[in-house]
Amino acid sequence: MTPTAPRPATEGGPDMIQLLTPEGQRMHRREDQQYADIAAELSDEDLRGMYRDLVLIRRIDAEANALQRQGELGIWVSLLGQEAAQVGCGRALRPQDYAFPTYREHGVAWCRGVDPLNLLGLFRGVNHGGWDPNEKNFHLYTIVIGAQALHATGYAMGVNLDGAVATGDPERDTAVIAFFGDGATSQGDVNESFVFAAVHNAPVVFFCQNNQWAISEPNDRQTRIPLYQRARGFGFPGLRVDGNDVLASYAVSKAMLDRARDGQGPSFIEAFTYRMAAHTTSDDPSKYRVSAEVETWKLRDPILRFKAYLAHEGKADAAYFATIDAEADEMATYVRSGCLSMPDPPGTLMFDHVYAEQHAQLAAQRAEFVAYQAGFEGAH
Amino acid sequence: MATTTIAKALNAGLRRAMEADAKVILCGEDIGKLGGVFRITEGLQKDFGEERVMDSPLAESGIVGTAIGMALRGYRPVVEIQFDGFVYPAFDHIVSQVAKMRSRALGHVQLPMVIRIPVGGGIGAVEHHSESNEAYFAHTAGLRVVAISNPADAYWLIQEAIAADDPVVFYEPKRRYWDKGELDETHRGVPPMSQASVVRTGSDVTVACYGPMVKTCLQAAQAAAEEGTSLEVIDLRSLSPLDLDTVAASVERTGRLVTVHEASGFLGIGAEVAAQVQQRCFYSLEAPVIRVTGYDVPYPPSRIEEDFLPDLDRVLDAVDRSLTY
Numbered sequence: 253m254t255p256t257a258p259r260p261a262t263e264g265g266p267d268m269i270q271l272l273t274p275e276g277q278r279m280h281r282r283e284d285q286q287y288a289d290i291a292a293e294l295s296d297e298d299l300r301g302m303y304r305d306l307v308l309i310r311r312i313d314a315e316a317n318a319l320q321r322q323g324e325l326g327i328w329v330s331l332l333g334q335e336a337a338q339v340g341c342g343r344a345l346r347p348q349d350y351a352f353p354t355y356r357e358h359g360v361a362w363c364r365g366v367d368p369l370n371l372l373g374l375f376r377g378v379n380h381g382g383w384d385p386n387e388k389n390f391h392l393y394t395i396v397i398g399a400q401a402l403h404a405t406g407y408a409m410g411v412n413l414d415g416a417v418a419t420g421d422p423e424r425d426t427a428v429i430a431f432f433g434d435g436a437t438s439q440g441d442v443n444e445s446f447v448f449a450a451v452h453n454a455p456v457v458f459f460c461q462n463n464q465w466a467i468s469e470p471n472d473r474q475t476r477i478p479l480y481q482r483a484r485g486f487g488f489p490g491l492r493v494d495g496n497d498v499l500a501s502y503a504v505s506k507a508m509l510d511r512a513r514d515g516q517g518p519s520f521i522e523a524f525t526y527r528m529a530a531h532t533t534s535d536d537p538s539k540y541r542v543s544a545e546v547e548t549w550k551l552r553d554p555i556l557r558f559k560a561y562l563a564h565e566g567k568a569d570a571a572y573f574a575t576i577d578a579e580a581d582e583m584a585t586y587v588r589s590g591c592l593s594m595p596d597p598p599g600t601l602m603f604d605h606v607y608a609e610q611h612a613q614l615a616a617q618r619a620e621f622v623a624y625q626a627g628f629e630g631a632h
Numbered sequence: 633m634a635t636t637t638i639a640k641a642l643n644a645g646l647r648r649a650m651e652a653d654a655k656v657i658l659c660g661e662d663i664g665k666l667g668g669v670f671r672i673t674e675g676l677q678k679d680f681g682e683e684r685v686m687d688s689p690l691a692e693s694g695i696v697g698t699a700i701g702m703a704l705r706g707y708r709p710v711v712e713i714q715f716d717g718f719v720y721p722a723f724d725h726i727v728s729q730v731a732k733m734r735s736r737a738l739g740h741v742q743l744p745m746v747i748r749i750p751v752g753g754g755i756g757a758v759e760h761h762s763e764s765n766e767a768y769f770a771h772t773a774g775l776r777v778v779a780i781s782n783p784a785d786a787y788w789l790i791q792e793a794i795a796a797d798d799p800v801v802f803y804e805p806k807r808r809y810w811d812k813g814e815l816d817e818t819h820r821g822v823p824p825m826s827q828a829s830v831v832r833t834g835s836d837v838t839v840a841c842y843g844p845m846v847k848t849c850l851q852a853a854q855a856a857a858e859e860g861t862s863l864e865v866i867d868l869r870s871l872s873p874l875d876l877d878t879v880a881a882s883v884e885r886t887g888r889l890v891t892v893h894e895a896s897g898f899l900g901i902g903a904e905v906a907a908q909v910q911q912r913c914f915y916s917l918e919a920p921v922i923r924v925t926g927y928d929v930p931y932p933p934s935r936i937e938e939d940f941l942p943d944l945d946r947v948l949d950a951v952d953r954s955l956t957y
């Protein structure tokens with residue numbers, strides 16, 4: 253049997269779950285009805301909140317990008333284009349759930365309530381993350397591709413051991429979610445996490461944002477079948493959702509998270525989306541992709557689509573949109589000033605927190621370092 | 633003779649190796665159209681095709697594991713690890729398979745592959761992009777480990793590594809990629825890969841270093857000379873095996889040795905050099921061997937990486953300490 257070739261980067265195919273057209277019209281595909289029902293439970297206020305999330309996170313991202321250009325951040329990893337995938341999913345999480353992000357999950361971090369300034373530290377180079385993951389149940393950004401999929405799975409195995417699934421108590425039943433990209437699906441770690449999750453019926457959702465590119469490599473360097481179809485071979489459901497449709501992303505995420513909380517085990521969501529920006533601020537996509545593809549995806553902008561929907565359905569008006577724009581301006585100011593006033597850490601930071609208790613060898617080295625540095629004081 | 637950069641010299645060396653031997657193939661993440669994140673393979677896919685310059689799936693274990701298979705089939709794979717901190721998924725293959733295959737097969741098979749790794753810090757990067765992990769591989773018998781520091785070595789040693797029948801872990805000093813130097817592509821004027829070279833002669837203190845630290849140590853030597861201290865700087869080039877003859881010969885003249893590397897000191901290359909030199913040159917040594925290294929901590933956030941990395945001042949401080957004995 254010849255395997256299906258992956259569809260072109262602009263074509264989600266008939267299996268893709270969608271609730272909104274790119275123009276913001278509600279779709280009524282019969283096969284997506286169960287997801288439409290979930291989305292229908294969202295109040296108008298919830299919907300407006302999601303719009304706010306989308307706009308604010310895009311603004312935070314743009315500001316961080318600008319800060320990088322001005323030398324205030326060493327690098328920035330833009331989520332431009334992927335806001336809906338992340339916000340939809342992020343809003344489907346409950347407080348007790350736990351998220352394991354890559355380095356691009358700013359939208360999920362936002363939904364978890366992580367202060368955007370926390371995200372900047374790593375990129376500014378003042379720390380390696382540094383926030384307390386347990387405060388918002390949002391793990392540190394993981395740069396080593398795919399590693400966090402195993403961590404999420406192990407965490408979910410712990411949830412099982414704790415009996416924190418299928419109790420019927422919505423405050424207790426817990427799901428874990430692992431984020432990763434299309435490129436990451438090639439890593440052994442990710443595939444092993446699928447095996448462990450399946451074998452242990454772990455309450456973990458694998459949320460793959462297929463943004464069509466792994467730096468310069470298109471999907472066909474990683475797979476010859478659509479990614480969501482891989483899940484089946486591991487023994488759990490795989491779904492493809494329109495990642496630029498916040499309602500669909502929310503509904504599908506909620507369904508799969510509920511499933512995990514309910515003790516039915518792992519699942520895989522492929523959010524079909526697009527990386528509108530360069531891979532990072534260090535990247536030059538003109539070397540490897542054509543602008544026509546980017547233009548096609550521009551027409552599917554997740555925010556414009558949702559805004560059109562809200563306006564059309566009378567769920568939000570111009571005044572509301574203006575309020576959010578104003579809030580975004582404030583947020584940009586907050587991010588900018590917070591970044592600029594972020595102090596450089598002392599050099600001694602590198603010696604701290606290496607061990608539970610600093611051992612004598614390292615303590616001596618730290619003392620040497622301090623003495624050596626002190627030798628320069630007064631010299632300039 | 634022309635002036636070029638380490639990056640361009642590597643590119644030219646790879647090109648020449650591919651022209652010389654059709655069995656030479658390149659594999660790695662983003663090495664095709666993009667030319668690698670450091671552009672070391674720029675233009676090679678265009679000229680040699682997608683079969684010889686392969687954009688690999690995003691899996692380092694896969695990259696090295698399949699390179700083993702290709703080598704068994706008679707190819708000479710040259711794989712690129714995108715950054716030092718991303719070689720670890722391939723660690724198992726490198727240590728358990730690549731390093732041991734020849735001895736397991738009692739010499740019946742060999743794995744002539746090169747694992748290129750951009751190494752070290754000082755570029756203001758986020759975590760995992762600035763590591764110096766050469767000691768892990770130097771500690772592993774069966775691997776040759778090379779660290780280049782200049783365009784001429786880049787050009788000639790990459791070809792020598794590819795032609796070698798042993799697997800070679802080939803370290804490229806990423807923060808020096810764009811540093812310039814002289815290269816004569818028509819005449820090999822550099823010693824064999826396994827030899828150290830004295831890159832500056834001197835009489836008071838020997839400084840042994842490699843990779844990105846060679847430039848730092850040469851600058852230190854310049855500064856020391858202005859203060860009347862003469863440093864002999866040795867570029868080790870080969871980290872496994874170590875060319876201790878060259879180091880010992882120098883130490884026998886100077887009586888003092890300072891070793892310098894970015895990697896943490898504990899059980900590092902400097903420790904090995906120090907141990908061997910004190911054994912070989914015990915009666916010539918006038919001072920203990922002093923190591924200048926990164927501290928024994930995880931590579932720090934970039935805003936304080938200058939505090940971690942050995943620099944000119946720390947080398948000179950070590951030289952001064954050596955001279956107090």
Ligand SMILES: Cc1ncc(C[n+]2csc(CCOP(=O)(O)OP(=O)(O)O)c2C)c(N)n1
Nearest residue numbers: 356395396397433434435436465466467718
């Ligand atoms: C183990 C490992 N290898 C290589 C890299 C370098 N790298 C960083 S991002 C990236 C591409 C990731 O692509 P994908 O998984 O699709 O995620 P995206 O960046 O598109 O969100 C690569 C190769 C890394 N961070 N970790």
Ligand SMILES: [Mg+2]
Nearest residue numbers: 433434465466
């Ligand atoms: Mg991707």
